[in-house]
Structure formats: C-alpha cells, structure tokens
Amino acid sequence: MTTAESLDSLIRETLADPSGAVSWMLQQLAGPALDDDLAEALTGRLVGAFTGGGPTDEAAVERNMVLAAALGACDCWGELAHCETCQEAGTSGWRSRDQAAFDLYIAPALRAFERPAPPEEPQTEEGKRP
Ligand SMILES: [Zn+2]
Structure with missing residues (x-):
C-alpha cells in the first residue's frame, strides 16, 4: 500500500468513526497507562472539541x-x-x-x-x- 493509499484509508476510517479514530490515537500515545474510563472520557472531550460540542x-x-x-x-x-x-x-x-x-x-x-x-x-x- 502506498503512502497516499494509507492516508486515504486513514481519512476514510476517521470520517466513518471519529470516536474510534480518536480512541486509537490516544491508545497509541498513552499505551497501557490509559485506563478505559479515562480513554472514553478523553475521547468524548476531543471529539466534542473538533465537532463544536462541549x-x-x-x-x-x-x-x-x-x-x-x-x-x-x-x-x-x-x-x-x-x-x-x-x-x-x-x-x-x-x-x-x-x-x-x-x-x-x-x-x-x-x-x-x-x-x-x-x-x-x-x-x-x-x-x-x-
Ligand atoms: Zn451501536
């Protein structure tokens, strides 16, 4: 898969499931230090920030x-x-x-x-x- 194809795939997946994408990114950044409840709360906050929610x-x-x-x-x-x-x-x-x-x-x-x-x-x- 080329870089352009990978980027296209990432963008499509993010648009289809913004919460899932944000959750995945948080897991990549924090790893096992981030428990599920905190990950869910942070995901909600970050998705809200990007969508105008609060x-x-x-x-x-x-x-x-x-x-x-x-x-x-x-x-x-x-x-x-x-x-x-x-x-x-x-x-x-x-x-x-x-x-x-x-x-x-x-x-x-x-x-x-x-x-x-x-x-x-x-x-x-x-x-x-x-
Ligand atoms: Zn469902």
Whole structure:
C-alpha cells in the first residue's frame, strides 16, 4: 500500500468513526497507562472539541443514552459504522429495554397518544365561538 493509499484509508476510517479514530490515537500515545474510563472520557472531550460540542452537549449525550436504553437501542442507534457494541444492528428493540427509563420517558408519551383528541368546537365565524 502506498503512502497516499494509507492516508486515504486513514481519512476514510476517521470520517466513518471519529470516536474510534480518536480512541486509537490516544491508545497509541498513552499505551497501557490509559485506563478505559479515562480513554472514553478523553475521547468524548476531543471529539466534542473538533465537532463544536462541549460541556453543554453532555446533557444531550446523557439523554441520548437514556432514551436509547428506554427503547432497547444501542447508544449509536445502529448508525455508527463498525460499532463494537451492536455491529450496526442497534436500532430500537435491539436489546431489552431499561424499564425505569421507559417508564420515565416513553410511557407518558404513549398514554398521551392513546387519549382521544379533544373534539373541535363549532365556530360560527372565523375564530369566534357561537
Ligand atoms: Zn451501536
């Protein structure tokens, strides 16, 4: 493989999985001194820095993970190429749901959708009630 082909391959892999690429680079730099939790936290920070994300995105990331758990999906929703957890199969229903998260976020929506819609009030003139 030529240098240009290697660079092209590296760029393609990085674009397909930025978190995986950053994680790999951290492992190359720090080696075994970097434990998994720290590597994951650093990866999130670095990817956030490059994508414009930051601390304000942490709540959104957390909510995404809770909603994925509530719906039995992988954190990547089956959309991350080469996801080590689900191998791109992690859409809703892929695993058992987290019942507490389901009860908190999904069940209220289902109950609201099951209620009949309120009847429309008759109107005699545009915007006025009889
Ligand atoms: Zn996944």
